Amino acid sequence: MKQPEEIAAYLKDKIVKGVLEFVPAEIGQPWITLAPDSIKNIAKFLRDDSELRFNTLMCLSGVHYPAEQELGVTYHLHSTTFGHTVALKVRVPIDNPRVQSVESVWKTADWHEREAWDMLGIIFDGHPNMTRILCPDDWEGHPLRKDYVQQETYQGITTRF
Amino acid sequence: MLEFLENIIPSSTIALVVFALFPLVLILVYALFAIWAERKIAGFIQDRLGPMRTGGFHGWAQTIADMLKLIQKEDIIPKDASSFLFKLAPFMIFTASYAAFAVIPFSSGYIGSNINIGAFYLLAITSFLTISIIMASWASNNKWSLVGGMRTAAQMVSYEVPTIVTVLSVLIVASSMNLMTITEMQTGNDIMGFLPNWFIFQNPFLIVAFALFFISMLAESHRVPFDLPESESELVAGYQTEYSGMRWGMFMLAEYADMLLLSLLGATLFFGGWNSPFGTFMSGPVWGFGWFMLKGMLLVFVMMWIRWTLPRYRVDQLMHICWSILIPLSFVNFVLVALWEMIF
Amino acid sequence: MTHQISANVQETREMTINMGPQHPSTHGVLRLEVVLNGEVVSRVHPHIGYLHRCFEKHAEAMDDYSKVIPYTDRIDYVSAMNQEHGYVIAVEKLLQLEVPERVEYVRVILAELQRIASHLLGIGTFGLDLGAFTPFLYCFIEREKILTIFEKISGARLLYNYICVGGLMRDVPDSFKPETADFVKTFRPKIKELNDLLSYNKIFIDRTANIGILPAEVALNYAASGPMLRGSGVSWDLRKNDPYSIYDRFEFDIPVGSGEVGTVGDCWDRYMVRVREMEQSLVIIEQALEQMPDEGNVMEAVPKRIRMKEGEVYVRTETPRGELGYYIISDKSPSPFRVKVRAPSFVNLSILPAISRGALLSDLVAIVGSIDIVLGEVDR
């Protein structure tokens, strides 16, 4: 079992590219910031390394940061072998929201990534089926963005009360 | 009974019609009662009450209301359905059930047609049920119906084999195919001094035959655990999915009529038909009818009891039970019944 | 006249069939696009979102953390208490709030009662999917008793809004303890009855054993949780492995699938894990009732106004369906910046295409039933 700071140090030691910084948190869990174009490699390393063995991706959440004009993805990983957990974050600019898909590493990311695309418009490169999952295919906009404006009608039905 | 009717009714044609309509009236009255009873029995098994409001006492008029409502319902024929077959199927299935009642000896005084090949006729005419169900499922042009219809075809054709073989084992004991003769052979209380001369007591292997017959009967009338053609939780409503109103009502009537038919056949073949269990006590044509219906209804009750207790088999398991258990067993049993008859 | 049979006659085509959104055994408004080869399932594509009720948007729009609680009830309407519990723990962790003893015990008892109620529904509908109607109603009779207890303390049968940040909405009535103890006593024999009627029924075993086998490594890769994961033989229960609330004070077992009648990780194992978990929940309730302090102000720690600092937490709790994660990012405003729900059903359902390949149509119904999804949670 490793603490998040140990994991961060271990990662920086093993992987040169992509691990940006370790952010300790005042409240709650600290996280490690990663580069969006190297998340897949790091994910594979996290899963397969004999000292880490992060075999499950508990949660993948998209976040919109309106102040920075950025979108972010948070990965919560967990290892049933060692019992340790870690949070990873990537940030991408809102006008080019491209993150590498980790679907090939953890299958569970499939639906989570589709949801992040549906809700926030984050594009996951390498995902086999990047389509909307909760909203209908012909829905307009990405509802969980802070600047989302609800469409007035859908298929001729008003969406307002 | 026909002579009696001809005596009181001046026109012999009308008398014949009345005579022929008797099973139809019986089926309708029985269906009204059985559907209500099924709901009450289900209620009893499941710690509830079942119908309580309609008609006053314990919702006795529930099925009447249901039927009257079904008549009022809109008759929908899907645009892409094969209209002629779609309309024909419910009538055909009901006709088949009704026609089969012609050879059932309801009492010593009533049998629709006392033909020599009664048992053979009955088994042949029930095959119409399969055809009409396939007709309904195919004509509906609905995928769920089609899956249901295909299951029915497989199931009913397969289960006809053990049904026929078990019926055959009774026929070799009786050495007759006339159901009236078979019943008459079971009159009296001679076995061990008090048991009635019913076939089930006459030959120990006929008890096994009855068990096999009952299982195949459940499958033939597609009741749980073999209700795959209409299995509600898988196929929505199976071959009935597209039917509405009274057309659907016909299917339901036919289903219940089918249950009664097979139960009455079972009662005739194994439980002495209209014979009283107490020898000459409480016997005669009217009592006989009562005993016969009581025996049939008891079997129907057991079918309902099973329905509300067991889960449903899967389609391949259903076939497995038929082809690798029931059919070999019924053939072996058939030989054993014959041997017993030869030796004793 | 001679007929020539062309090669085309022999050709078979796969049939695409739509199961749902209105179908008796999709447990709500799930739509499965099933490609059938005869009755054998070639492919399944689950289509979800027919009950997408925008929970996360609502959470961000509320002007108080407490106002989100009624919406958490409605995420998983079958186990509303567990949902509230998870959310409240997350908010309390952000506030770094200590909760009185009595509150913790009441919460645990309620969560376990809700677990039993939820499993009863899951088991009952599973039986219903396989054609057994009566066990479903028997389960509902027992469930009704739990709902009566809940109704007495919160006033609602299904969606309670009872657990609040820092405490409870109101104290439990005096009758709570004896009534719960009474329920525990009467419910034990019912589990045996259920086992006799359904679990060890020959037909039921035939229908569920060796069906929809989920190997442990696949389950972990798909991040399955709850009975879905335990059915595959992985002993993983957050109440034991990462104890939250006061679960570290109780002694109980984690039932896992053992392949008793088939292979490890089949539908029967998943079903049986639920049945055995109900027994364990009873054990927990008994211990909690014994240890629960009789006195204590349940409103003691409830903050007048929630003043949040910047921070973020990911809190996971064990609901009847598995790991429920609340990822909450707070800023200085009174409303949450982001609330993401990691719903166990959502993740568990994503395994369906992988485990239903090659099954029969009837098996597909059994597999969906054994996952025990709640569509409110899948779509949120």
Added chain:
Amino acid sequence: MGLLDKKYHDSNIIIVSLESALNWARKSSLWYEQFGLACCAIEMMATAASHYDFDRFGIIPRSSPRQADVMIVAGTVTMKMASRIERLYEQMSEPRYVISMGSCSNSGGPYWEHGYHVLKGVDKVIPVDVYVPGCPPRPEALLEGFLTLQKKIENESIIESKPSDKITEEADRHETT
């Protein structure tokens, strides 16, 4: 009321007694369509279960819309689901009724303001006969909804309304629009 709706011009004793018999049959055998949407569906199941027992009133579920008389819209209707609900309603055979169960299907319920994907009332897509309030309504409330529907059915008529009635009806319609 379906096929015979307003087919007769004058009322006499036969028509009136026929009418009451038909109305009695329809109200006593309300088969509901077995499908649930959300939270309310659980309460609907509870109402059908042993404790409350729908069957007492002759109410049983049918899973095919063709054979159903009542559609209980039990739960939140979303935009994605709206067209499906409409389709299901169209598949039902006349006479058909709709009970809107719970706040969500009445008006959007708790999701009325921020629920971008929630249909604000199922009556935007299909006509509703009885609204049952509650979130979720208790089983007793749903039963009350059924009893209200029965009252409504009792008052249906197969007699064509008189010309004078027609005029007032039309006038009413003009007033409301």
